[in-house]
Amino acid sequence: MKLRLRQKILLLVLSVTLVIYALSIVFIASSDRNVMLTDSREKVRLYASKAAGVVQTRMARYAGLTEGLAQAFSDYYKRPPAEWQAEYLSMLHSVFIASPEISSLWDSWEYYAYVPNYKKSYGRLARQLWRERDGSVQVAYRELSLMGDPQPYKAFKEENRSDFWEPYRDEMSNNRQKGVLMTTVASPIRRDGRYVGVVACDVELAWFKQTVNSVKPFVESEAFLVSSTGLIIAHPCDSLLCRNIEDILPEVAQNEGITRKIPQGDELSFIHVDQAGMSYFVYMVPVKVEGIRSKWSLGVQVPLHVITESADGSIRLSLMALLLSVVLLVGLLVAIANGITRPVRRVTELLNLLGQGDLERGEELHVTSGDELEEMARSAEVLMQGLRAKSESAQRIGAGDLRKDIPLLSENDTLGHSLQLMQENLRRAAEEEKLRREEMLQRTWINNGIGEVSKIIRDCTGHLDALCEGLLRYVVRYLEADQGAMYLPIEEGADARTADGRRRYRLTSAFAWGRRRYLTSEVAEGEGFVGACAMERQALYITDVPKDYSTIPAGVGDALPRCLMFIPYVHEGSVVGVAEFASFKMLQRFELDFLEQMAPMVAAGIFSVRVEGQTRALLLRSQEQTELLRSQEEELRQNLEELQAVQEDASQQKEAMENYVSAIKDVMNYAEYDVQGKVVAIGDQHLFATGRTRDQELGSFFYQGIKVEGWGVPEFEAFWNSVLKGKGSWLRAEAEAFGQRVQVWEVYIPIRRSNGTVERVVKFSHAV
Known part of the structure; x- marks a missing residue:
């Protein structure tokens, strides 16, 4: 005989209840007592x-x-x-x-x-x-x-x-x-x-x-x-x-x-x-x-x-509640059996439709028992709704719509997770494709910009100012920036370096708001953003612009730029220029990459133009000097002929002068000095009078061994400077001669070179 669900519930529950009741009396008597003791100890x-x-x-x-x-x-x-x-x-x-x-x-x-x-x-x-x-x-x-x-x-x-x-x-x-x-x-x-x-x-x-x-x-x-x-x-x-x-x-x-x-x-x-x-x-x-x-x-x-008394009282209450529950259980079994079978039958019909793949004919079950049966019915309804939602999501994904998320029935919804994973993979693939297109556009943008920069460098060969102006005009417009400036190192002159040896950079060209700006500015290496960029030889990207930075006219007033970019142009380890760009918009990464990638090309262009200009100037100077040398060569040839005649006459005069000087040396004290006032030659008469050796006198200063009343080293140095100006000077001093102090007259005569500069000084002296 085949029993229905209702009959099985009544038979099994009633028979099992009697057995459970007998066992529960023993179990409750022991377990509840242990629980109460444990609770009491936990309370303590x-x-x-x-x-x-x-x-x-x-x-x-x-x-x-x-x-x-x-x-x-x-x-x-x-x-x-x-x-x-x-x-x-x-x-x-x-x-x-x-x-x-x-x-x-x-x-x-x-x-x-x-x-x-x-x-x-x-x-x-x-x-x-x-x-x-x-x-x-x-x-x-x-x-x-x-x-x-x-x-x-x-x-x-x-x-x-x-x-x-x-x-x-x-x-x-x-x-x-x-x-x-x-x-x-x-x-x-x-x-x-x-x-x-x-x-x-x-x-x-x-x-x-x-x-x-x-x-x-x-x-x-x-x-x-x-x-x-x-x-x-x-x-x-x-x-x-x-x-x-x-x-x-x-x-x-x-x-x-x-x-x-x-x-x-x-x-x-x-x-x-x-x-x-x-x-x-x-x-x-x-x-x-x-x-x-x-x-x-x-x-x-x-x-x-005290603890066991509380536990024993709780056991008595538990036994009374158990007896009452058994009585109520017998009365409720029939009603429960009837309440179970009807929802189960309706859920079975819905599951049969799902098993056949029919998602259209399933209806709501409306089970409100408030127990597992209601949960089972609700789960079946949720399953039906979830399958319908996944069917609609699959249709949207097939149509290419990846925006709406796929709902999950629970954290363990395998089908929902699989559909979400598929949607996420498709969405990621679409985003990656979009990123690849953006990167390709950015690379194309960078390459086009570098190509145009290369063209400007080729077109401006030999004209450094035109090159700087052209580069600034193009880059400012290409970046949609608001202004740019080019600083080049001062190559020569007193302003080329600071007192401590740092290089100076001069604002060569500036471009802003679609027109060229004419400014005059110089900055030393290490000063400001430009000097720091030149010293560190690294690009600087400034987003926290100082309040004292120069403003940019904007609309009805002036405003600070939102970002600054400083690029050093380095060629073969040497900074040949620094570019500055200011913008009201924040520069993106690929725009910064463009500025950094074009820097070596611009540095090479500036270096090439500067070298070419220097070469052209040297060539022009060489040509001028060649012409000058040609004219001077003819003049020199004529002068040589005249000089030869003069030399012959001078040779004769020199011999006579040497004889004259030799005669003077024999009768007067004689000495020669370099321009520092040190003895380089001295006569025998002078050594004889002073009683000193030649080695002792050579290298000594002219004022050593003489004394002028009221004079010190500063006064002797002032006297020597007047001699070096090219005029003979007399000096009366006290000197040692033949073992005693005597008054002497000394005359200092400067000897000039052919170019008019003093080569040495000759001194003659004699006792008063």
Whole structure:
């Protein structure tokens, strides 16, 4: 017998329900109890974590305060001790006033950090701020550690990290009851990583007792706070304060490794039995502050009977709900079976149409059961609509329309992803084809521009100004820029270079707004954009145009260009020119490529035209000099004939003059000097009179050995300059002769070359 779906549902569900009911009683009794116990323990953990977060936030604020001050104090060495000590004390006072919950705020400075020639590794100066009972703030200075560093300061100094010191009973308070439980939050002051001091604040721990007393996840539960060494910081029972947890729970501490796990920042959970035989569940959460070495732990203990009592009550409620659900299930099975079969039948009909590929006759199912059947019907409708949308998309893609995206039924719509991938590939291919066409047009544009530039260079051979003007006119128009300028190096003259040897460039031509501009401007290498371009020999593209840059007339006023382009024209390692272009529109990459690609061609053209001009000028000068030489050759021939006759006469006169001079040398003191005034020849009579050797006299200055009253080196140099001007000069001086000082007359006669310049000076002298 073949059963229908409705009959199968009734038969199977009713039979299975009875079996499930029997099994569920046992399962619920055990699983729900475990779940409730787990939830209760999680509740304890959450309460402990929340309280630990409160403690952590409070301690982090103290740690942040000391670390901030320590960081601010780390630049103490940049100022005199008196200055930074006063300033840092003022900062401590301001922070202390703003933090009333802090019992005291203090800093400590190692003497070796700021006392010159202090060699010991211990010894320090501490400054402490505290409040009196009337609210006034007092400051105390103390010298500490003069015989060595005590604990815990020594351990903190060696660790060189921010830390919470172990809680302690305050025995030194000035304004509160002694024996108050406190801790110290300390941060080291470092210089280049080395410990030089500490900033710390002393905090009372009574506040933490209020925090642990507020942690009550269950009735009879208690919370407590433990330090990193197991010391109890806060507990509802004051008698347990400052006792170690190993002393209170020795067996549990040993078995669970409490004192080992707390410093590691681990969470702990365990069960212990007290002396009265009552069992407790304990959960401990670490209190970790970033940057602090020590880690505390906040624990919560709850009697086990409190946790199990809540779980047992939940089990009873679960069993009652289970019985009621079985009764309702039997009554609802018939209605559910009827509600399932009708939508399933309609969905089956729609799927049959889809299986046949018929997308036109499918209709909406209108299933509103609000369950999986409605989801199944909606999925079938979505599938039908999705297939119709994909059919329409495929038709659009076939027609070449790639703009509209293809909708997806879900992230796992394989057919939709495939169609999207196909559409994306077609779209990418179209974009790549468009980019290729644009690149081809840009390359064609660049090649056409370079070809036209090459034509201008060929047409302007021998005319540098015409070449620059033609290039500027064409490039400015071709780029649709607004103005351009050409700067060429000054080749010769006093203006060719600056005093420090940098080349100068002169504005040779400028073109703007469709007409040539006549400007006069010079710039040195390294000055402005043009000079920087010439010095770096690299193109400059400026989009952030300075406000002081020259403006361009635009409409009813002047405006700054939006971009500037500077191109160096370099030929064989030498800059032969710099071009400047300004535009209201931003130049595109291919336009910049055009300017850079044509630069070598323009540089070669400028160099060629300049060399050609220099060659033409040299040729013209050579021709003029040739003609001049021809005329001078004839004149020279005639002069040579006359000179030969003159030389014969001069030879005779020279011989007579030499005889005359020789006779004078024999009777007078005689010396010859170069134009610097140094002796180059000296007569025997002079050496005989002075008693000096020829080697001693040669190279000495003319004024050495003589004395004129009131004269120094400047007056002798002025006298010598007058002699070099071509006039003979007399000088009366005192000189040494034959072992005694005598008055002498000296006459200095300049000897000229044929071109009129003084070649040497002859001196004759005799005693008065």
